[in-house]
Amino acid sequence: MDKLETKFKQTLKEIGINKKEKILVALSGGKDSTVTAYLLKKFGYNIEGFHINLSMGDYSKKCLDAINQLCSQLGIKLHLYNIKEEMGNSMCYIRSAIQQDKGLKNCAICGVIKKWIMNKEARKLKVNKIATGHNLDDEAQTFLMNILKGSPQLSINSGAITQNAKDKKFISRIKPLFYIAENDIREYSKKMKLPVVYDHCPCAIDSYRIQLRKFTNNLSTKEKENIINNFNSLSKNLQNLKSKEKLNYCEICGEPSRNKICRMCQLLNK
Numbered sequence: 001m002d003k004l005e006t007k008f009k010q011t012l013k014e015i016g017i018n019k020k021e022k023i024l025v026a027l028s029g030g031k032d033s034t035v036t037a038y039l040l041k042k043f044g045y046n047i048e049g050f051h052i053n054l055s056m057g058d059y060s061k062k063c064l065d066a067i068n069q070l071c072s073q074l075g076i077k078l079h080l081y082n083i084k085e086e087m088g089n090s091m092c093y094i095r096s097a098i099q100q101d102k103g104l105k106n107c108a109i110c111g112v113i114k115k116w117i118m119n120k121e122a123r124k125l126k127v128n129k130i131a132t133g134h135n136l137d138d139e140a141q142t143f144l145m146n147i148l149k150g151s152p153q154l155s156i157n158s159g160a161i162t163q164n165a166k167d168k169k170f171i172s173r174i175k176p177l178f179y180i181a182e183n184d185i186r187e188y189s190k191k192m193k194l195p196v197v198y199d200h201c202p203c204a205i206d207s208y209r210i211q212l213r214k215f216t217n218n219l220s221t222k223e224k225e226n227i228i229n230n231f232n233s234l235s236k237n238l239q240n241l242k243s244k245e246k247l248n249y250c251e252i253c254g255e256p257s258r259n260k261i262c263r264m265c266q267l268l269n270k
Contacts, residue, residue, distance in 0.1 A: 004180055004188050008039050011176050015161045019045050021128035023174070024079075026118055027051045027070070029063030029197040031189040032133025034070055036176055038194055040131060041074045047131070049078040050121065052114055055090035062197050069195035081121055083113075092203065098267050106203045107210075109267060116264035120255060122171045134175040137182040140219075140227040141212050148212075155231065167247045170256045179228065181221040 017023070025037040027049045040047045049071050054060050064080075071078040084090050089097075095109045122130050139158065146155045160178040177185060189196050204210060216224065249255065250262035252269065261269075 001188055001191060004184050005039065007180050008176050009043060011160050011178055011180075012043070012045075012174075015174050015176075017045065017129065017174065021046060022126070023047045023129045023131050024050050024122050024125060024127040024171075025131045026133070027067045027078075028133070029066040030133065031186050031194075031196045031198065032135055032138075032177060032182075034066070034133075034194050034196050035185050035189050035192075036131055036133045037070060037074060037076070038192065040176065041076060047076055048125070048127070049076055050118065050125075050130075051078065051080055052117055053080060053082045053084075054092075054110075055082065055084040056092060056202065059197075059199065059202055062199070066195040066197050073195070079121070079125060081117055083117075086117075095203070102267065104267075105208070106205065110203070112263045112267060116253075116255060116262070119169075119171055123169060127171060130171050130173045132173055132175055133177055135177040135180055135182050135185055136221070136224050136228060137213070137216055139175070139178060139231075140224045141209055141216050143227060143231045144216070145208060145212055155235075158231070159235065167256050169249070169254075170247065179225070181224060184221075 023040060023045055025033065025040065025047050027033045027037060028051070037047060037049060049067065051064065051067050053064060067078065083094075087094060091110060091113070094113070095106060098104065098109050099106075118130060142158065143155050160175050162173045186198075247256045247258060248260060250257045250265055251260050252265040253262060255262050255264070257263070
């Protein structure tokens, strides 16, 4: 437990977060985001919670119950975004409609939509940073995925803090669990008896990440750390691949985008 907390604090020091900054923690109800919120609060950071209710039946209800318990326990404000109320339908319905037209995987669609919502809503709440629960396993998988797909440049913006071009409409995301293994986080959450939904998302069944996770689950923590250390070593070279152009604003929704039309609007518009 002490080792995990020390790594967490070291990562925050690396990122350089001021305790006066307002941090919005993206809460899913799972162990990673729960531990992120718990430790940020424990170490005296100014945090509030944010949850996107995907309206996915009993699973979403269980997640919301766990998040309400956590925020009550920590004494922090919780902001809720109900996708069915805000966008007219549940994530399942929206995803199915997109798949009929574009044939993308479940997680790819959900990820784009949640990132778009999070950045837009975080800006409204006037926060300085968004904290997510991405851990060592997640980051190792992402780097390997991009390598195996022959697109290392997709990792350019990765890191304990996002490396996106600075823009008034883009809220930087931090990952305090960046160097901490998933198994250690699970063990910590159980020892601290935190309110966590340990079930996997019922729709996460067909992504490339899931296939790669089976491989990384057989790696030791040291091997996963080596992957990330290699990524950090290559990061400076990857930055040379980065376009010097500034972020555009989507011609449809006005949100930050590297293209004329953001990925969200590409999904929702034929």
